Amino acid sequence: MIELNHVTRAYDAGPPALNNASLSVAAGESVAVLGPSGSGKSTLLNLIAGLDRPDSGTVTVDGVRVDGMSETAAAKHRRARIGMVFQFFHLLDDLTVTENVLLPARLLGLSRKAAEERAKRLLDDLGVGRFGDTHPARLSGGQRQRVAVARALMNRPPVLLADEPTGALDSAAGAEVAGLMKDLHADGHTIVLVTHDLALAEACATRTVRLADGEVLG
Amino acid sequence: MSRRIPAIVIALSALIAMTAAVLAGNLLAVSDGPFEDAFAAHNGAHLAVTGTNLPASAPGVAASAGPYPLAMVTARSREGFEIPLAIAGREEGGGIDALTLLDGRWPAADGEIVMSALPGEGPPPPGFAFTVEGRELTIVGTAYSVTGTASAWATPAQAAAWAKGRTQMLYRLSDPEAVDAAKAALGPVEAAASWLDVKTAAERDTGVYLPFLSAFGVLGLVLSGLVVGNVVAGAVSGGRRRIGVLKAVGFTPAQVVRGYVARALVPAAVGVVLGGVIGNLGAVPLLEAAGEAYRTVPSGPNPPVTVAAAIGLPLIVAVVAWAAAARAGRLRTVDALAPARATGRARGRRAAALAARSPLPRSVSLGLARPFARPGRAAAVLLAVALGAAAVTFAAGLATSLGEVAAARSHGLDVTVEAHDDPAGVAAKLAGHRFYGSRTTERIVSGRNTDVTGLTGDTALAGYRMTEGRWFSAPGEAVAAGPFLAATGTAIGGTVTVEGTTLTIVGEVFDTRFDGMRVLAAAGDLGMEPDMFYVAGATADEIAALGLVAEDSGDGGGQMIGALNAIAAAFTVLLVAVAGLGVVNGVVLDVRDRARDLGVHKALGMTPRQTVAGVVASIAPAGLLGALLGVPAGMALHTYVVPAMGSGAGTKLPVAALEVFGPGLLAAVAVAGPVIAVLGALCPASWAAGVRTATALRGE
Numbered sequence: 001m002i003e004l005n006h007v008t009r010a011y012d013a014g015p016p017a018l019n020n021a022s023l024s025v026a027a028g029e030s031v032a033v034l035g036p037s038g039s040g041k042s043t044l045l046n047l048i049a050g051l052d053r054p055d056s057g058t059v060t061v062d063g064v065r066v067d068g069m070s071e072t073a074a075a076k077h078r079r080a081r082i083g084m085v086f087q088f089f090h091l092l093d094d095l096t097v098t099e100n101v102l103l104p105a106r107l108l109g110l111s112r113k114a115a116e117e118r119a120k121r122l123l124d125d126l127g128v129g130r131f132g133d134t135h136p137a138r139l140s141g142g143q144r145q146r147v148a149v150a151r152a153l154m155n156r157p158p159v160l161l162a163d164e165p166t167g168a169l170d171s172a173a174g175a176e177v178a179g180l181m182k183d184l185h186a187d188g189h190t191i192v193l194v195t196h197d198l199a200l201a202e203a204c205a206t207r208t209v210r211l212a213d214g215e216v217l218g
Numbered sequence: 219m220s221r222r223i224p225a226i227v228i229a230l231s232a233l234i235a236m237t238a239a240v241l242a243g244n245l246l247a248v249s250d251g252p253f254e255d256a257f258a259a260h261n262g263a264h265l266a267v268t269g270t271n272l273p274a275s276a277p278g279v280a281a282s283a284g285p286y287p288l289a290m291v292t293a294r295s296r297e298g299f300e301i302p303l304a305i306a307g308r309e310e311g312g313g314i315d316a317l318t319l320l321d322g323r324w325p326a327a328d329g330e331i332v333m334s335a336l337p338g339e340g341p342p343p344p345g346f347a348f349t350v351e352g353r354e355l356t357i358v359g360t361a362y363s364v365t366g367t368a369s370a371w372a373t374p375a376q377a378a379a380w381a382k383g384r385t386q387m388l389y390r391l392s393d394p395e396a397v398d399a400a401k402a403a404l405g406p407v408e409a410a411a412s413w414l415d416v417k418t419a420a421e422r423d424t425g426v427y428l429p430f431l432s433a434f435g436v437l438g439l440v441l442s443g444l445v446v447g448n449v450v451a452g453a454v455s456g457g458r459r460r461i462g463v464l465k466a467v468g469f470t471p472a473q474v475v476r477g478y479v480a481r482a483l484v485p486a487a488v489g490v491v492l493g494g495v496i497g498n499l500g501a502v503p504l505l506e507a508a509g510e511a512y513r514t515v516p517s518g519p520n521p522p523v524t525v526a527a528a529i530g531l532p533l534i535v536a537v538v539a540w541a542a543a544a545r546a547g548r549l550r551t552v553d554a555l556a557p558a559r560a561t562g563r564a565r566g567r568r569a570a571a572l573a574a575r576s577p578l579p580r581s582v583s584l585g586l587a588r589p590f591a592r593p594g595r596a597a598a599v600l601l602a603v604a605l606g607a608a609a610v611t612f613a614a615g616l617a618t619s620l621g622e623v624a625a626a627r628s629h630g631l632d633v634t635v636e637a638h639d640d641p642a643g644v645a646a647k648l649a650g651h652r653f654y655g656s657r658t659t660e661r662i663v664s665g666r667n668t669d670v671t672g673l674t675g676d677t678a679l680a681g682y683r684m685t686e687g688r689w690f691s692a693p694g695e696a697v698a699a700g701p702f703l704a705a706t707g708t709a710i711g712g713t714v715t716v717e718g719t720t721l722t723i724v725g726e727v728f729d730t731r732f733d734g735m736r737v738l739a740a741a742g743d744l745g746m747e748p749d750m751f752y753v754a755g756a757t758a759d760e761i762a763a764l765g766l767v768a769e770d771s772g773d774g775g776g777q778m779i780g781a782l783n784a785i786a787a788a789f790t791v792l793l794v795a796v797a798g799l800g801v802v803n804g805v806v807l808d809v810r811d812r813a814r815d816l817g818v819h820k821a822l823g824m825t826p827r828q829t830v831a832g833v834v835a836s837i838a839p840a841g842l843l844g845a846l847l848g849v850p851a852g853m854a855l856h857t858y859v860v861p862a863m864g865s866g867a868g869t870k871l872p873v874a875a876l877e878v879f880g881p882g883l884l885a886a887v888a889v890a891g892p893v894i895a896v897l898g899a900l901c902p903a904s905w906a907a908g909v910r911t912a913t914a915l916r917g918e
């Protein structure tokens with residue numbers, strides 16, 4: 001499902017954030033990428049999402065080359081195939097919870113009615129249904145991350161990318177989100193989970209990969 | 219790139235404001251200086267009177283010179299043109315209205331004259347010659363009279379031979395303003411010229427420039443101030459964290475504010491220096507034009523103007539920046555250091571929610587809600603667009619008005635035909651064509667030297683435009699230009715006497731030639747025969763085939779109108795640029811504020827084009843509303859300034875030049891607001907679209 005081949009990405013200053021990294025994730029797998037802060041984990045996810053481009057090497061998702069895609073093509077790639085969850089949730093504060101979840105569907109141009117039904121079901125399933133009309137600022141961290149997950153799942157993407165999804169949560173909320181990731185994997189989603197939290201990795205990953213100084217250690 | 223934009227915007231705004239201030243200031247300084255200086259230096263005549271047996275002293279007269287013999291002759295150029303000349307018999311210099319020889323020598327013998335010229339005009343072209351009463355005159359030089367008391371000078375003996383007893387007296391008055399009283403005290407005179415008329419004529423050119431330069435100057439200052447204030451306010455709101463840190467380490471509020479003021483002053487200083495250079499360079503041709511109009515030696519740019527502007531503008535920038543940055547001083551440190559809170563404004567949120575629910579594409583609805591989240595910034599952008607649209611509207615209206623004025627002043631048709639010897643024969647040969655004939659001579663009408671034009675044929679073709687009343691039609695009717703009517707106290711319906719013929723004035727015509735001292739009537743009524751014919755819808759060759767001396771008419775004058783249009787166009791471009799920069803700045807600030815939101819959208823699959831559309835949509839309301847406010851404002855400015863320019867030039871303007879905003883022009887200028895807004899937004903929008911999402915989404 002996801003193939004990184006000898007990928008290198010260096011920012012202007014300093015050593016490469018990713019150095020000749022290769023990674024293969026099969027459909028339905030849940031892979032945890034472990035590594036200390038600054039080891040290149042976010043860079044790896046951004047490359048898969050087409051938010052960033054490698055300096056060399058290839059990135060393939062669902063049989064499609066993502067490196068070298070135009071910005072427009074990459075945007076469409078994300079709409080259809082990628083759901084993203086971030087450490088800091090990145091919900092839009094000026095929209096309600098439901099409207100946040102509806103965003104990807106609106107970008108895809110889905111009919112409003114069908115999208116609203118799906119958003120409601122997703123929020124209900126994730127246990128935050130009753131917050132549909134509130135603004136994210138009113139919610140706790142764990143609740144916000146559930147909303148973010150709902151948003152990521154809105155367009156039924158085959159791939160879910162999560163960047164430290166528990167990094168901003170207390171341990172109880174973190175455990176909830178860990179359970180959620182596990183359920184999603186059980187539902188057949190392909191997941192790449194980035195974390196430096198060993199417990200989270202063990203709880204919901206079928207395989208772990210270590211990154212250090214931009215190199216994949218296996 | 220976004221980091222440098224505020225400084226560039228401030229520098230450009232300051233540059234434009236400085237250029238405008240230097241140009242307008244120099245014209246202002248020149249408008250009340252040189253003529254009076256030159257008048258004093260040459261001991262100009264307050265009153266120059268033509269007549270016979272004029273008294274040497276009278277109540278109100280402080281000193282007098284003369285009598286000088288004064289000949290009113292009609293000179294014929296070699297090409298056959300007739301030129302009225304007032305030739306006075308004087309020596310060089312003189313106690314009153316001292317004559318200065320500009321080049322050549324003073325006439326020493328019969329048949330020699332010096333021509334009156336303005337400094338810098340130079341001698342007439344070589345080979346240029348006149349005959350007067352069949353005798354060829356030799357032009358031996360040019361001379362300058364500050365009060366323009368004659369068009370040429372000859373030896374007293376020569377002038378006396380032509381003068382038929384007519385003399386000229388020059389008076390200095392004890393009260394220079396009491397010209398009319400002094401004139402009355404002299405008893406009956408043939409003609410009198412007041413120095414006040416010369417002064418008015420000298421000030422006419424700046425009278426034209428000042429109203430619209432001031433309009434552009436004020437627009438420029440307001441716009442620049444607005445943009446500078448907005449840039450600084452934006453820097454403050456974008457620098458909350460920085461302000462907090464500065465205060466936390468011990469900066470006082472005043473020091474923080476001073477820092478922002480300094481950050482505005484540095485680029486403003488760069489703009490002021492460049493604007494000072496450009497303004498002074500641009501002032502040179504303007505002042506030359508003004509100097510010619512003042513009948514004085516053209517002066518260079520006035521350094522104190524530049525100095526004053528160079529001090530004043532940074533002061534304005536400092537005050538505006540201080541006002542805009544004051545918030546930084548008041549900001550509580552704890553608030554500044556607290557993580558950015560959710561956009562708390564209910565208004566913005568409601569708008570965002572409404573937009574989110576709207577059936578519009580998300581990219582567009584995302585943008586449309588923005589102005590509500592930051593009403594202050596949106597208002598500043600709106601104002602910038604409105605001022606830009608107002609400038610465009612005003613300039614377009616001005617250009618159209620000037621075009622109408624040019625049309626009203628151009629009386630030549632396609633072909634010009636000379637008819638000195640046999641006017642009736644020429645008219646007969648032209649019978650199959652549309653034409654009119656005319657002759658202009660200088661006469662004394664109601665005691666004033668006046669250009670009198672007699673017209674024959676289809677006089678409507680001559681294209682004169684009325685400012686009041688109607689064109690002459692019945693025998694005994696005439697029209698006159700506004701300055702003539704004002705100077706002679708004649709009203710429409712009143713009469714004037716030209717060479718013994720009484721004519722009824724039926725209309726005020728727009729005519730600025732000969733300082734508007736103009737009367738026009740049917741040639742027959744004036745006892746004249748045309749010396750020129752103008753033919754429409756023909757070529758010179760066709761007319762020459764009739765056995766006539768014909769040439770294609772060239773472009774008539776219009777230099778000042780060209781200059782006015784060029785200045786207006788330059789100012790408009792500059793103002794639109796500042797307005798556009800105001801938009802750029804507002805959008806840059808907005809995009810920076812929204813970097814994370816835009817990043818989220820991109821992560822969810824928003825394409826670059828949708829991002830650009832969203833940012834542009836956020837500016838669309840300002841563009842439309844800006845046009846809605848700016849176009850009427852520009853029209854109002856036009857309504858106010860164009861007649862003021864006319865009255866500065868001493869004339870009313872034809873109606874066609876005042877009512878210029880038809881549907882076509884309105885539609886054209888209405889586009890200006892949206893265009894400024896969209897162009898200003900496009901650059902930061904594509905920057906927003908191109909920014910690395912990964913960077914925008916990195917953690918706090």
Ligand SMILES: Nc1ncnc2c1ncn2[C@@H]1O[C@H](COP(=O)(O)OP(=O)(O)O)[C@@H](O)[C@H]1O
Nearest residue numbers: 011012017036037038039040041042043044913
């Ligand atoms: N936009 C960027 N510009 C410059 N350097 C960056 C940027 N993003 C990440 N880096 C650097 O690349 C390295 C890897 O970063 P990242 O992938 O965010 O690591 P992780 O997510 O594992 O903490 C770090 O040294 C980081 O400072």
Ligand SMILES: [Mg+2]
Nearest residue numbers: 041042043163
């Ligand atoms: Mg990271």
